[in-house]
Amino acid sequence: MRASWIAAGVLPLMLPITSSFAQQGPIKIGLILPLSGTFAPNGEDTLTGTRIYFDSIGNQVGGRKIELIIEDEQGRPDVGLTKARKLVENDKVQILAGFVSTAVALAVNDYAREKKIPMVLSGDAGANELTMPGPLYNPYIVRTSQNGRTPAAAAAAFAYKNGWRKVATMTSDYAGGFDTIGGFAQAFCKLGGTIVQEQYPPINTNDYGPYVTNVQSGVDGVVTFLPGSAGLKFVKQFDELGMKAKYPLMDIFGQIVYEPFLPQLGDAALGIYSTLHYAPTIKTPENEAFVAEYMKRAKRIPSDNGADGWAGAHAIADAAKAVDGKVEDTEKFLAAFRPDKFASPKGNISFDKYGQLIQSMYVRKVEKTADGYANVVVEKFDNVDQFWPMTEAELESYKYRYSELKGSMTNCAKVLEKK
Amino acid sequence: MARILLFIALAAVVFVALPFVVPSYYVGLTTKILIFALFAMSLDLLIGYTGLASLGHAAFFGISAYTIAVLSVKLRMSEWIAFPAGLTMAIALGAVFALLALRARGSYLLMITLALAQVVWGIAFGWRTMTGGDDGLPGLRRPAFVSDETSFYFLVLGLVAASTVVLVALIRSPFGLALQGIRESESRMQALGFNVWRHQFVAFVIAAAFAGLAGALYVYYNRFVSPDFLHVVRSAEVLIMVIIGGVGTLLGPAIGAAAIILLEDIISSQTQHWLLALGIIYVATTLFAPRGLIGLYRERFMARRKP
CATH class of the missing domain: 3.40.50.2300 (Response regulator)
Structure with missing residues (x-):
């Protein structure tokens, strides 16, 4: 009797340690965006677009909840890097996303590459070199916006x-x-x-x-x-x-x-x-639905940043689904972005071998x-x-x-x- | 005296034990706090002890960071050349600024240091082939012996502690006392036969050197540099750290640096309106603790002990 009581008490404590249960935790996505300063409107657009997509799938994919953790990089690269460290080391996010400023993306680039954290550029950051072969190329980067x-x-x-x-x-x-x-x-x-x-x-x-x-x-x-x-x-x-x-x-x-x-x-x-790579006037069902939803939330017409954020969220969800929610398997998860194809407010989307969007x-x-x-x-x-x-x-x-x-x-x- | 020694011993134990107790993110954050504590203390030497207000202090911080990044990333030199070169550039720039700016006092000095720092910022922003322009220069590597967070933390801790000892010794030396005399009354010190200008010049260069050291550590901490390192906003930020902590107390600015970095880190993760919250805290501090956090502490706790 007593032994079973003890077992009942100890068992739940041990469960979270086993890996199959660790998988049941949420998929944590750290969004690094400028929410104060000159580029705040771009950051807010990206955020709204991201939320619209995740809300549309019930903030759930592959049997796991999606949790967004949002950090303001203030348009300053060293702040962006501090925030990336916090998200990865403290909040234990599996994915970094967002990035409007190229300087912030470049500052976080080395860190993400070293920590092997997938970095989805769903904001405006457009430096050509980030997705082209060369010293800055980062295999953990996927970009759903555009290059310069x-x-x-x-x-x-x-x-x-x-x-x-x-x-x-x-x-x-x-x-x-x-x-x-x-x-x-x-x-x-x-x-x-x-x-x-x-x-x-x-x-x-x-x-x-x-x-x-x-x-x-x-x-x-x-x-x-x-x-x-x-x-x-x-x-x-x-x-x-x-x-x-x-x-x-x-x-x-x-x-x-x-x-x-x-x-x-x-x-x-x-x-x-x-x-x-976008116009709010595009006449497709995807875009008309997106613009209507965006107008409802933000009371204004979306910019390309909104559509890019939406596409980033969609790509993350697709890749997570393809690996049955096991986003911790970084290599498989990243590989799952490459064959992804979908219709977005921006038009039809696919990816090249470097992780840059084709649109x-x-x-x-x-x-x-x-x-x-x-x-x-x-x-x-x-x-x-x-x-x-x-x-x-x-x-x-x-x-x-x-x-x-x-x-x-x-x-x-x-x-x-x-x- | 015994109380001070106890305090130092306690601080030493806490800082040495820290990386083995707290998660890695907080080790990184503490490293950042230590670096800015040094930066703020270097500015306090100017403002608090010599009476020279500067709004261009980030220029020394930034030029040292840029020198190291450019030499290491662009010219592929070893850190044994780059690091001393960074400090040398900060000292040289300090001398140039002092030569140009020490003619003015008060708000005019603020304007001149601000203008000079903006020139340096303009060069970092505009000289794209060398500095990478507004994208900055990524790709810097830390020296091999401090490549991981913990060993880098100990390097920073060691250097900041040593710098603090030097600064304290400097302030208590006859030279430091002369500086404080100049702060109180230039004309009286002049009448006593002190060469005021020379004292101020040396203080300016020393402050620049320590700011340069902080910048050097910060560029290795971040492993990149951008024009933002020497922007006027950074100069203002460190000025606020000094003021919030307590001008002319050395330890105060270090505490101010810690308070601001921690507050910003905590509040900005909680709300998008963190700037508003920080602003209210600044206003409250200046209203209720005009002599800074350390002044507040002394008024509240030390006064009670002396019956």
Whole structure:
């Protein structure tokens, strides 16, 4: 009698130790996102998108509950790394996800690689090198957003197809800017176009007048990458100084025509082209359902970050399901991402062997619709992988990295110089 | 005296036993606290003991970190060259800043140190081929003998403890007393025959050296560097650590560093509105503990003991 009492008391204490029961604990996902500071809206969008997907599957997969632990990286790389350490060592998460800032992703990269923790880039972090062979490549990374160069390559393809041969560029003076405009220069030069002028206004420029009036006359179009409020300030002056009537504008990554800006810009934004891997106006059942749910929760239209977060959550759930919830088996779990395919608000999605998403790129144009100003899709490139429209071997054969081309993008011979 | 020795012995036991008792995350967090404690103490030497307010202290912290990262990652040099080079750069920059900034006092000194630090930040941000621009420089390796968290913790603990001893000795030395005299009244010290400028210059360089040491440890701790290391926000952060802990008490800023890092770590995991919570705590501290946490402790507990 007494022995059975003791056994009854001891048994539950021993159970959690055995591995089959450890599996029954929740799948813990640590989300590292900027929730304060300049990039807080991007972080919040990613978070909302992630939640929408996990809620839709009841926060459960492979017989295990999904638990999200959210940490604010404040846009500071060392804080991001501290948070990653906390999530992995203290909260024992099996997966890290999120990441809007490239600097934060780079700071956590070495740590995640060393600890062999899967890192799902479901936020904006777009450094090309993270998913390409090289010193920064991390086999534990899966990216469900985009890399810096593909929306730029899509912009080049569209511009050339529409008869643009000579363009002027306007790029914010920082790392992400060179990675983006370098991608454009390479793709555009290869098609046979030329950049005749590069300008790099500093990030916090207030008066774009001098840059706008300095645009070389006779170009076929102006190509920009001006994130944040820079785009807003630029386009107002571009319009007021009468340049918009003269030159068509291509906004890589849709930074100027970011949906929340459109009502403020009004007619000044009409006719601006932009390239991105998402548009809220995409007419598919997946996207219409997503936009409706997003509007209900956040009271605004989703940006690409929301759709990326949704795709990240979906990919994690699919991979976890494929390994019957055993996400602790890291190698098998990561391998399960590679064959994953699904329809998302962004369109059809699959993965390449490096863990980078293959998706569609959209060229959008601002038009006045029944619902107000909106980015309407005018062209779509399907199955765009991270090397598109080139092959991996071809992209690797070029001598200069994008950041090294700043100041010499007008020289196509240098841009396309081989190793 | 006996009480101080007991306190030191107790602290030594706690810090040495720590990595064997607490989970690895807290070992890492304590390492970070020790590094920022050193950084805050170095600033206290300037603000608290010499009376020179600086808003550019992160420049020394950051330049040492950048020197080490660039030499190790870009130029593949050994840590035996990179580490001393980092400290040397911090000292050299301290001398340059002192030469330029010591003409001014008070809020003008704040502005000049802020401006000089922004120049250094601008270089780190703009010189992309060397510094990696705003992406920073990842890929730094720790020296082989401190590659794991525990041994690195002991390295940091040893260096911070040794630095603290040096700083205490410095403050109690005739030189340190002269600095405090200058803080109270420059003209009187001048009249007594002290070379005020030279004292301030040396204090500035020493403070820069210890800030550089903290930066060197921090870059090995994180294994990357980004412009954020020497941004004005970092300078302000360490200034707050000094003020919250207690200006001119040396131990106070170290406690301030621990308090702020722990608070930020705990609150920011609980709520998205952690900045608001931290702000309220700062305001409350300045209102109810104008002489910092250590001042509060002394007023409340020490006063009672002296009947």
